Amino acid sequence: MGAVKSKAGEVLEEVIRRLRYSVPVKGVKALGEGRAVVVVDRRFLRDAVLAFFKAFDGREPQLSSMVGIDESGRLGGDVYSITYWLSLNDGGSSDVLLGIRAYVRGDDPTFPSVADVIYGSNWYEREVRDLLGLKPVGHPDPRRLILPDDWPEGVYPLRKDFPYYESPSTEPKYEFKVVRDANVVPFGPYHVALDEPAHFRLYVRGEEIVEVDYRGFYSHRGIEKIAESRLTYNQVPFIAERICGICGFTHSTAYCQAVEAAAGIEVPERAEFIRTILLEIERIHSHLLWVGVACHLLGFDLGFMHVWRVREHVMWLAERLTGNRKTYGMNLIGGVRRDLLKYRVEAILKTVERVRREFKELVDMLTNTRSFVRRCEGVGVLTNALARKWCVVGPVARASGRKIDVRADHPYAAYGRLSFKVPVRSEGDVLARALVRIEEVFESLNIIEEALDTIPGGEIMADVRDLPEYSEGVGCTEAPRGENVHYVMTGPGNRVYRWRARASTYNNLPAARDMLVGYEVADAPLIVASIDPCYSCTERVIIVDVRRGSAKVLSRGEFERLSIRKSRRCA
Amino acid sequence: MSGAVPQGVAGFVRLALSLAFILAVPPLMDGYSRRLKAAMQYRVGPPLLQTWYDLTSLFRMGSNAPTKALSFTLAPCVALASAVLAATLLPYGQLPPITFSWDVFVLIYCLSMVSVSMILAGFSVRNPYANIGANREMMLVLTGEPVLGVVLAVLALNSSSLSTLGITHYLRLRPSLLLILPILLYVAYVESAFIPLDIAEAETEILEGPLVEYGGVLLGLFKYSLMIKRFALLWLASSVLIFPLYGLLGSVGPALASDLLTFAAQFLTYFTLHTLYTVVEASNARWKVRDAMKLNVKVFVAGILILILTATGW
């Protein structure tokens, strides 16, 4: 363990040295083993990011996240910072996560874009533009991304002077692409094949897709703003896990890891093992869910029902371990809330055995159903080159030949102490994505068994006091859909000053265009589903209704008014 | 055979009974399908009458029309009327309730009217999914119709007749007939739009295509007519499949007895076919329209070869 860490430190030093060759570095802020922030002048931001990608081309460089922060609270004045979080992913030998940061002043809020080279930064830069008003110069597609169509120009909700309960609106307006000689097929916001709202605009000739436009973020409700404004640090995990209805635990884990890193909290080993087991349970249920959905989209309900029948055992297991069919409500800063009692261990082993046996039969059935395989094969191909440019993650990346997996590359929780295989395929089509997920299910079952064998005893929760102010931390987890990155900067009063949750779909979804073009309308639901998109993950949902005119999930009765008033009082 | 066509009161009784059967049974069989599939998926499944419950609740609801075009409202009416009338041309027992010379083409046309009304309805609304669905349906009709045609040509050449009555009664056992029967089963499957060939009404891809804009009573009418169409196609196949029995059972005792016996044979065959088709449907994923068209063309070519075989007397 120690050896690995020092190795990471060496690599980090090398990375920074190489960066110094290319651009003038103003300063380096170390955040822990293999973690650092390099500050450069805004002019060299682009060069620094590109230099990183170029210098470490062989080690799967990855744009893991990008965070814009209104620094007025920390530094005072009209100052913002932009940090590109870059990582190397080569199987654990270079566990490096490097932030390249530049400060931008409010009187000239611009920075050079890298989206024309690193496609993956497309959305990040647009998000910073939308939420903080920092304009990427040279961006290939500078349209609005996150804010709703009726949000007025020039109002930036993530700036600290913007109160979280405001919701201004104006005439809705959005410029979609225009393609000659093509019909428009609006795919979403409400479509049976989409579990959550997203609007793909397919431009088709006959049934062939010739161009795709995307408009999403319908479920963006400003969760980060609310966390910064209303919640204390130990309330945030419950919102973090509700970012996603499927992979919630991985989000709360990532958040907790980020805070723990920022505050230097040592989590008990037993808690780390419990987290690992729950993460894998979550992965199994998520992948089973996906396989079922893929069957359903192809009209193969037999497969759908049977896969979900198997998944049900996992749900029941989760219910007994956490008290909820979903793995919710387990994480707090410093550890987990429920211990693995003896009888629960037996329940886990029984379920693992059963799922392994039954799922194997189902996989045999699926791969022998010709009509199913034929629909998946050669459809929605994402080449390795494009996969790298878009910085896709998770099974999508691994199906396109990118061997990246946070569990192996940046070991967290107990993964560094367990052995497992990372399945990779090179075809890049829907079938490859399906097979990667199927293999991962079996891998996860093995991980759970090994973790149960080697779990140490002891406490499950660290003693946590007040958090230090303005301390930074990054937490990465491998969600079922890929790398999740949570960045946290703590603030005064046991609150978070800035929390940036980046879900895996955020990196995968922009690549959907390149998977769709050239295929047919009939394939579109399957292709979109094949990245297992999680829109509310991407868009970070929360229960308070900020957007004007959106569906009222909650009535606006007295209770809401009172509760908001209460929260303001707290704030 | 002309003398045997029911006349007068007996004819009306037969027509009324057949109509009741045609209207009542298809939703029940759909309910049966659902139970069967549920059993295959280890589920309890809905009650046998669930499809009937669904239909009646649809019939109780009004409909929203996205367009003022008359065809939108008219299309489901045409579909249902055509489907029911097509079904009345089939034999129930020894005889069909309605028959006339060369009614087979009327049967085919009435069956395709269900598709036609769906296509026209799908194309006439400003909805890309309806358009795509109608487009797919049309392309399936384009390649499916010749297969149906060639099957009929073989049956007609074999029996020298072009009425369902004549075909069922006068088919002669020949190698070519045995070859064409699988194609008949195939075409019944294809035209019934079971998965993997529910391409035009694919729910998870194009939101049930031409039906996307329909709701309430109009949707109920469409669903009902699709079920009746499916029933008619399967009943046609079963009526042809039991062709040796018409003569055999026709000579048994009183007319009513032979009628009932034949009907039982038909129903049994129909039930078996339906079960079989449901199982095939449940164990397949949906195809793409291109693949379906390719297979149709292949089957068509096979059909042509069988047609030549038939003409040579085999």
Next chain:
Amino acid sequence: MAADPHVLQAVVEAAFAAYVAAAVASASLKGRFTASLKVSSALTAAGSALLVSVPALALGSLGSGLTVALFGLKIYVDYLTAVFLTIVALLGFATSIYTPAYMRHYRRLGYGWLYGVLHPAFIASMALVILAEDLLTFIVAWEIMTFTSYLLIVWERDRAEVRAAGLKYFITMHVLSTLPLIIAVAYAGSAYGTYDILKLAAAGIANPALYALFLVGFAAKAGVVPFHFWLPEAHPAAPSNASALLSGAMIKVAVYGLLRMTCFMMPCNQVFGYVIATVGTITLAIGTLYALRQTDGKRLLAYHSVGQMGYIWLGLGVGIIFIPMGGAFRAFGIAALVAGLFHAVNHALFKGSLFLGAGSVLFRTGTKDLNVLGGLARLMPATSVFTAIAALSIAGVPPLNGFLSKWLIYQVTFLSGNAYLAFCGVMALFISAATLASFAKFYTSIFGGEVRRGLEGVREVPKSMLAGQGMLSALCIVFGVAPFTVIPVLAGAGGVLAGLKAAQAPITSNYLAVLLRPEWVPQQLRSYYMPAVFATALSLGVLGLYWGVRSRVRASPSGAWLCGYGYMRVEGVKMVARNYYRAFEEGIEGLYHAGASASVKLGSLATSVARAYVRFAEAVSRVGRVGRVFTAFADYYVRRVRSDYYLDEALWRPLQRLVTNLYRVLRGKSFNTIAYCLAVAVALLAALVIIAEVMGVGWG
């Protein structure tokens, strides 16, 4: 009961007098666009109405035909004449009503009076072709028909593509139609010493060469494959009312000629029958499959004229095969002929209606491009209903007339006991689906969906235009629901061709029992009389259901559901015509590509010929001072072949190139367009006369 020959003569003479009067009146009102058209149309309508009454007068009494005199010309009226005269007269009547309002569309061109002359002349010439007892009258009338139709086609002479289409038509007709016919007529006349059809029929001639010549001559006029290439160019080029006449009536006149010459004047021949059936099957397949791809409304309709002509030929072919076999086969053959003839009548009705409908759309929107139209059902409700009826009819949807005639064609092919014919029937059934597909596209891209941008101001067309189209659509329903109103005449015509003297004979045929009036059906077959009952049940069922649900359907204010993306308008969601059936068309891409590759090969051949010519012309210009006129069009050949050629283009192109050169050379001598066309016409006529003279034809 026999028709009174004197009454018949009086009616026919009155009709022709009306046509002549129409032409004269129109010419005398030369300067007044509207008035000349109105007077001419009224008189033409009157004449056509008189002609419609001829079959009615003769109904049931034309067992052996009647010879009467038309201003001294001998004309012959029998059931066959009656059938085709009905077609011509009905369409003449409908277009006459339609014309005055519609022609306002062409006001910018002036010369409305000319249309007032050509229109009656065209109808009269077609009627005369049908009525002629004498082969020479036939040929002269044929030539007038060709010439007037040519002038109608080049009506918009200021448009290059229209001129090109007209020229293509004119040359094709003379080379492939008039020329073979003249040779055939001349040969028959000189060999048997008479031009009287009746006398020739009595002489019992049966010459393979004559069959061939007549086949080519009439096939070219009827527009069957491989002589169809002119049709999709020429029919859309003409004004829509003229298109209706061309597609509805003129190509049927060719069918008439074929039947009269090869099945009446000469005996039916089995081999010839197979040829006709084969040509018909190929035609219906190619015509319709090409039609499937069209996105120009009128061009689509024109290709369908080719396709539907294939159905007619298939039916007739089966008839011609079976009639010589005698006995029960002959009865079957007559049924087949009835099928073909019925389809001819029906095609005249629905295609007439469709062309008039397309004309109405063109009249209001100024375009016939299906890609830019849409949503007109609300703005032009009557036109949309009439067009829908005709479209459903041509697609063969019961209970309309198109269904019945196709139904008959399927029967006679499937029941023929002949695998080849049964295969033809299967093709017909398949193509019927393609027709349906094509018209689903045609109708829904013009009328379906919501109103497209730029078309909001469109209004319904004037009542007179509606009346013209509505009449034809109404007849589609009448003939579909009550086929017995027309079947006896058709059966009579079949009997004529089968050589039967009594009209009653074929009616006893079992094969038609379902389409005849009950009292004609023997008692024991009464129960067969179900289609009408069936159609009524269907209609009642539909109407009943409709009345049941009508009040419960309410218009939704939000329009179609676009996946919930409703709060900003989404443009371009309605499928445009060119995107219909893409996957299917890709499947038969080979067919379309065959045309392209043939075109490239023939094109290179034509280019090398042209190069040789250019060299020759250069040599000439060096010698004399002939100069530019010969070489000015050299560049024409150098143009590269376009990528997307159809089969017909390939067949036509070399010929067209040759003629275009001639045209350009002559235009260099400063003729104006019309004058030049006239010159070409006169020159060709002269050539024909010379050929006829050489072969010893006397004009007396």
Next chain:
Amino acid sequence: MSVTLKYPFERREAPEEYRGAPVIDGDRCIGCGACSRACPPDAILVLDDMREGFRRVVLDVSRCIRCARCEEVCPTGALRLSREFELATPRKEDLVQVVKLRLARCVVCGNYCDFTVRQVEKALEIVPEDVREAARERISLCRACRRRLLGEDLANLSTGLWGGILGQEG
């Protein structure tokens, strides 16, 4: 063979670990508001009516995310998560539980204090018996009186002693 049930005629019980809808035991609740402070989605509110002298603890189960933080912090075990999960209802009011508690009166001015009678009782239960009587006099003071009458140090003492139980906020 079938794995589904004829729900709702047959039903499967949730396991004992299950966290279902929270229920407030009105007899045990002392209205301290600890649950309200811990609750991430603000599903529990504490509302005081100073004129009528009531404190209402309002739990809206429709906002609840079943995290059971309230259960963890409740000093009396009044708030427990049941195993109930079938909460569908046409009326949202059905999902709201209200516990109404009487506020304590200030022994000096007679105005209502911002804590309940039960809170006082609970506090007295906790303190050692020997000081209980002394505490009883000093505990039921409203904020204003406490500050005015007892002076700074006494107020500090009071906060130090009872602050945790009384749940006063700044």
